[in-house]
Amino acid sequence: MKTNNSASIVERMVIPHTAFAEARQRIEQCFAFSAAKAEAEGLAIVGESGTGKTSVLKSFQANHVPMRGPDGMQIPILYASVPPMPTVKSLAGVMLAALNAPDCERGTENEKSRRLRVLMRETGTRMVMIDEFQHFYDRGKRRIMLHVADWLKVLIDETRSTLVVAGLPSCRVVINENEQLARRFMASIQLPRFSWTDSRQRGEFISILEEYHNQIAKDFKVPALHSDEMAFRFYLATGGLMGYLSKLLRTTLRDAADRKRASITLEDLNIAHSRAMWFDPTVQEQLKPFERGFRVEATVDALDRASRVGTIAEPPQMPARRRAGVRKAESINSALVAA
Ligand SMILES: Nc1ncnc2c1ncn2[C@@H]1O[C@H](COP(=O)(O)OP(=O)(O)OP(=O)(O)O)[C@@H](O)[C@H]1O
Ligand SMILES: [Mg+2]
Structure with a gap:
């Protein structure tokens, strides 16, 4: 009889194919030199949905798990996933949660940022991984994109950590928003679908x-x-x-x-x-x-x-009367957003 164990063979396998292994190796190199580097560095892992971006991050993180040291918990790698409709404050919240901070939702953006920097120093965080980075682009708010790019640049400069972001190709726009952040980034790592x-x-x-x-x-x-x-x-x-x-x-x-x-x-x-x-x-x-x-x-x-497997078609055109209704709703929404 086949057990659940046999049924989960595929779940348990991570196959280090060339692009996957290269991505992991590039992260490893940045990590290995992170203590000695002259300035903060960034690395972007970019690819379509399902090409293995999160798997690369997680498999690397699994090799550098938190450990209890003489000065308390050491968390060399902070992994956080950007929530939908993010702000810098909500990102700081999930980053604090990744470092097991109590009350990670409490405080203003500045307070959270300060706590995060202190905690990163205390826990010896050398690498910050931010997954689903395209959510900052999806949000469609240039002000927030500019702000997060600037905030990340300051964070990695002050903590001398390496930033690894992963996301759909649109996430590049966020990095390009800030020339100082872009200068800290190495060439991006592509995870392609096989041809x-x-x-x-x-x-x-x-x-x-x-x-x-x-x-x-x-x-x-x-x-x-x-x-x-x-x-x-x-x-x-x-x-x-x-x-x-x-x-x-x-x-x-x-x-x-x-x-x-x-x-x-x-x-x-x-x-x-x-x-x-x-x-x-x-x-x-x-x-x-x-x-x-x-x-x-x-x-x-x-x-x-x-x-075209895995791509989504353009939404079909709605009938004219319905479209007019939607336009009205959209203009109300944009008026609310602008307010
Ligand atoms: N190298 C690999 N070996 C084994 N399984 C893999 C590998 N890469 C990806 N997978 C599997 O494919 C699925 C999708 O991978 P993953 O979540 O890493 O993709 P992603 O690029 O992060 O996608 P998304 O952009 O939708 O978040 C997961 O179930 C994962 O286990
Ligand atoms: Mg993913």
């Missing part, structure tokens, strides 16, 4: 499938996930995104465990694919690459559709 037409990336995608296969095959009878044909089906299904690949395999294993099955077939993958993926009906009809009878051919259309 099928680039032979090196295709090879890497296939190797990742082989690693998953080797682990899964210990507990389940499974077709070779890394054969050229199966790998191409996986590519079409996931668009070369690690997030979708791991989700598809996770769902497949959970279904197998639920049904107490020891083998996984093409049909099981087809069912898991239709259950695991968000299908946007306004994008063209999605491919069903695990369906029996599917023609496994690298056509321009198939590759084009795969390249």
Whole structure:
């Protein structure tokens, strides 16, 4: 009988593919030299949703866990995720919480900033990781973007820490808002989705499938996930995104465990694919690459559709009367925001 343990094989695996390992290595280098550096440094990890940005940060953080020292708790890496609709004050709040500060929501922005600097010194924080950094751009308020960029520059200068930000490509705008912050940043690290037409990336995608296969095959009878044909089906299904690949395999294993099955077939993958993926009906009809009878051919259309997996289509135009109503509501909202 398959246990929950077998079903969570995929969850427990972190595959250090080239871009992932390079990103981790660049962070490691900044971290290793952080004590001796002449000035504060910044590093940005940029990529589409599901390319593994948070996983890189978390796997690095896991190697530098907090420890109790003679002067109390040492927290070498502060990891914080930017809340939606952020302000500098709310960011300072989540950063204080990451350092286990009591009452982290209390105080003005200045008070929080002061407490944060003191705590960072006390806990020996050498690196600040800020995930979901694009939320400062999404907020659409230039004033807040300018302010956070300036605030971060001052924070890392004063604490001599290294700043690592991660986010969707739009997060670059926030760094570019402040030339002094931008000067402290190294070249950004890209985490791309795998491409099928680039032979090196295709090879890497296939190797990742082989690693998953080797682990899964210990507990389940499974077709070779890394054969050229199966790998191409996986590519079409996931668009070369690690997030979708791991989700598809996770769902497949959970279904197998639920049904107490020891083998996984093409049909099981087809069912898991239709259950695991968000299908946007306004994008063209999605491919069903695990369906029996599917023609496994690298056509321009198939590759084009795969390249759009995980992207969201523009919202459809609303009927004219409804649009007028929305415009009215929007202008009321913007009047409130401006007030
Ligand atoms: N190298 C990897 N090995 C194994 N699993 C991975 C790897 N990279 C990503 N994943 C898995 O893919 C999923 C998405 O990864 P992650 O959350 O790191 O992406 P992200 O780039 O932070 O996405 P978002 O922008 O939506 O936050 C997670 O379930 C994660 O475990
Ligand atoms: Mg993330």
